[in-house]
Amino acid sequence: MKVIQVMYDTLKRNYLSPYETSDVSTPNFDRLKTKSVQFDNFFAGSLPCMPARRDLHAGRYNFLHRGWGPIEPFDDSMPEILKQNGIYTHLVTDHKHYWRDGGATYHTRYSSYELIRGQEGDNWKARINKNMEIEGLENLPDFAKKHKAGSISQDLVNRDYMKTEEDHSLYRTVEAGLEFLKENKDADQWFLQIECFDPHEPFFVPEKYLELYGLSQDDFNGWLLYSHDDFTPDKTEIVKGYYKALVTMCDAYLGKVLDFMDENNMWKDTMLIVNTDHGLLLGEHEWWGKNIMPVYNEIAHLPFFIWNPQVGVQNESRDQLAQNIDVPATVLEFFDLDIPEFMQGKPLRSVIESKEVIHDAALFGNFGSNINLVAGDYIYMRGPMPGKEEYLHEYTLMPMRMNRRFSTDELKGAELDNSFAFTKGISTLKMKTSDWMAKSYQRFGNKLFNYRDDPNQGNPILDADKEFEMIKKLKQLMKENEAPDSLYCYYGLDQINSVEDLLEEHKVLDRKQEIICENIKFFNQSVKEGFLTMVFSIKDKAKVELLKSALKKTNESDAISDQHLKGWIKENIDEKEQAFLFYQLDMAFRVD
Template sequence: MKTIMIMFDTLSRNYLPNYSDIDIAVPNFKRLQEHCIIFDKFYGGSMPCMPARRELHTGKYNFLHRSWGPLEPFDFSVFETLNQQGVYTHLITDHSHYWEDGGATYHNRYSSWEGFRGQEGDRWIARSEALPNENKHPMNKQGLSVTQHFANRTKQQSEEEMSTVKTIHAGIDFLKHHQDKDDWFLQVECFDPHEPFYVPDRYRESVSKDEDFVYWPKYQKVDGEKQADGIQEAREEYKALVRMCDHHLGKVLDYLDEANMWEDTMVIINTDHGFLLGEHDWMGKNSSPMYEEIIHIPFYMHVPGYKGGERCDGIAQTIDIAPTLLDYYGLDIPENMEGKSLLSLLDQKVVNHESILFGTNGGQVCIFDGRYVYMRASADESNQPLVNYTMMPTQIRGFMSKDQLREAELVSGNKFSNDVPMLRIKMDNYSNSFAFGHLLFDLKEDPEQNEPLQDEKVEDDMIEKLIGMLDQIEAPEEEYIRLGLK
C-alpha cells in the first residue's frame, strides 16, 4: 500500500475553482477532481502551523492545552507508528519551523526526511548578505524576519532555486524510485503559498509593479475602503503564488498519470489553514476571529477503489488524517484519538462528527455543528487563567522564561497526555478574544459571516454542545473558567 500527501501551507479554498467561482488559472487544482473526492466541510482545528501539524501526527486537538510547540514525549505519532509497523515514511519539506525550538521533534518521527532552506524568515543566509529592501509599503511586515528573507533571496534568484520547486522535484524523484515498491508513505510539504508572496513574474497577470506593493501583509485590522489598493495588491500576489503552486503540482500529477499510480496509491492534497486578505477587514490568520476564510479549508483525497469526481458533505477535520492512515494500512486506531477515519465517512457507515472544535491557544474557542459556528471569547480582558500543559517548554524560536519554569508544577496526566504526568505552566495573555466578544453565525443563512446572529436559544444550545465537547476531550479546568463556563 502506498500514500502520497501533498501539503501546501496557507492554501485558501476561496482561490480554488473546485470551491469558488473565482477567475484564476489553476488547471491542476481543478484537474484533481478527475481522481479525487472533494470534501466540502473540511476544517482545521488547532491554529496555526505547528499546532496543526501536531494534530496531523496525533489525531488529537492541541490548542486547548498547548500553544505553539514541538511534538511531546508522550504523544502518539502516526508516522512513527507506521514506520514501526513496516511502512516506510519519508518527509520532504521546506517548512523551516520544523527546525526551530518549537517544532524540532516532528521531522524525526519519520523514517527519513529531506529539507530545503530559505522560506520566510528561516535563519539561513547571513543577514549581512541581505539584498536591499526598497519596498516600504506600510501594510507590509517589517523587522528581522524581513531582513532575513532578503538575505535568503540571494540564493533564490531563479524559479528552480526556490525551495518549493526543489521540494516538488524531490517528491517526484522519490516516486520514481519507489513506484514499484510497496508499504510507504510520502509527505511532500510546501511552505508556499504562505506569505511572503515571493513569486516569479511569469505567474503574475501584470508584471508592471510600483516600487512599493503589498507582498507580505502584516496581521492587522484594515480599512476596506481606505486601503483597498493595498488589499487588492496582496490578493494579486497571493493569486500569483497559488498559480506557481498549481504549475508544480501539475508535474506530480503528470507523473502519477504516466506511472499509472492512481490504481494503487492513496493521494491526499491538503493544507493547514487559509488566510484573510481583507475579508472582514482583516489581514492574516491569528489576530482575528477564526472566520471561514481561515479555518474552512480545501481537502482532496483519492483512495484506490473509490470513485473520483465525487463530493463529500460530511464534517471532517485535520485530526481525521491520522486515523485514516492507520485504517488504510490496516492498523489499530487508538481509542483515545479524537479524529475518525475518513474511509468510514466515505463508506457512509457513520457520521464521524456531529460537532467539531477549532481555535488558537488562549483565543476564542469555536464550535461548528454543521450549521452554526459559535466563537466563545474569554470572560474578561485579563484572559486568565491561561496555562500550557507540556513536557517541552519551548515556543516558536525559544524557551519559555525561567520565571515561568520556576512556577511550573508537575501534574497528573489525562487523555491529552496519554496519562503521562506533565508540566502546568502559567502563561501571560497573548490574545485579544475578549475584545471580539462571543460570536454566533448561521452558515446556512449567512455563509460569508457578515451578520453575527443574536439568538439566545441557539447560543445556549451551542454552549451546551461546547461544554460537552470540552468534557469529552478532558479540556483543562482553566479553560472553563477563562471562558466563563464555570
C-alpha cells in the first residue's frame, strides 16, 4: 500500500469550487471531488504553520502547551513511526520554515527529503547590497519593520532567479514529487508528502495565471502587511485577484498529480490526501492575515479530500466533524500499524465507510489567543481574561521560536515541570511566555456563533445557557488534552461553574469597560476598541490618565474618532514608541 499527501499552505475553502461557487478557476479540485471523499466540516487544530505541522505529526494539539516550535523529543511522529516499521517516507517541500530554528526537527523524521529553496524571505540567494527601502512599512513597530523589510528585500532577490514558471518553487516542488513517483511507482510500502508553500503569501504568481484575472506582475508585490490601512478598495480587488491566480496555479499542479495517478492506475492501491494547515482572511471581518485576530471560519474551517482504496468510496461528502490531528492516525491505520497511546486524533476510515461520528467537539487556536470550540452547530471563541497574562506558560524541551532560539532572559525563570502524561515521564521546561501579543488578544472577548446558519460569523449570539454549555464542553476537552491548570485561570474558566457565574462575568467585564470608557463618546465600536487597546498598551499609567482626561474634554457633539487617538499619540508619546501603538491601533480598528 502507498500514500500520497498533497498539502498546501493557507488554502481557503471558500475559494475552491467544490465548496463554494465563485469566479476562481479550480477544475482539478472539481475533478478531485469526483475521485475522493470531501469533508465539509474539517477544522484546523493548532495555528499557524509549524504548530499545525506538529499536530499533523503527533496527532495532538500543540497550541495548549507552547507556541511555534520543533517536534519535541517525546512526540510520536507519524512519518517516523512509518520509517521505523519499514515503510519508506519521503518529503518534498518548498516550505522554508522547515529549515529555520522553529521547524528544524520535522523534515529529519522522514527517510529522505528534498527541500526546494526560494519561497517568501528564504535566505537563499546571496546579495549583500539589497534594497531595504520598502514602501508601506511606516506604521509597523521598529522590530517588525526591520524584520518585514528584510524578508521582502530577500524575496525580491530570490525572484530574480525565478524568471520562468519552470523556475517557480511550486513547479519545482511538484516536479520533485513526480520524480519520486516515476522512480518508485512500482515499489510498495511508501508514503510521499508533496508539500507546497503556495498559496501562502507573498503571492508570487507567473504572468499567465494573473492574466486570467486581468492582472499583471506590476500591480502588487504580493506581500500582506497585516495592518488596517493596507489597501484601498481597488487595491483590495487586486490582492484578492493575486490570491485567486495563485490558487488556480495550485489547482493546475494538483492536476499533474491526478494525471500521474490516472496514467499509472495508482487508484487501486494508493491513498490520496489533499489538505491544508489553515486558511486566511482577505478582508473578511475587516482583517487581513491569520495570526493576530480571532480565528474566524475563513481561517479555521478547511478543505479536506481523501481517497482510501481499502474502502473505495468516491464522489461523496461527509458532514462529520474532523480535523488535522486525525491525519496521522488515518495513515497509521491504513498501513495496519498501532496508533500510539497519546495520539488524540482518530482514523477517518470509519467516517468514510459508515459515517461514524468520531468527534462531537473539537478545539482550535493560536497559543495564547482565543481558545475555540466547535460543537454541533456552534463555535465558541473564548478570549484571555484581562490581567491574567502571568498564568500563560510554555512547556518545551525544544526552546525555539520561529527563527531564533529562546533568549537568555526568556530562559532565566524556567523550571522543570512533570505535569503531563504525554511527555512520557520526561520533565519539560516551564516558563512564562514572552509573547508580546498576549495583552492584545484580551480585547477580542468572547463570541458565540451558529456557524451553520451564519457561516460568515456576522451575528454573535447572546445566549448564556448555550455559552455555558459550550464552556462545559471546552473544559472537558481541555482536560482530555492535558491542558495546563494555569490555562483555566488565563481564560477565566476556573471561575465559571454555573450559568450564574457566567452572567456575573458578563457584568464585571461590561462594568470594567464602562469605567474605563466613562463619559467618552466614540464614533464607532472599532474606535472604542482602539482606545481600550491604548489603555492596555501604554506602560506609563500617568499617561493613560492623561489620555482619558483629554478625551473626556472633547466636545460632546464631536465623537472620538481614530484621528483623535492618532493625534494624541503623536503629541504625547515618545517618537520611538509611537510605531508600536499605531500598529496596535491598526489591528484594533479592524475588530468588527
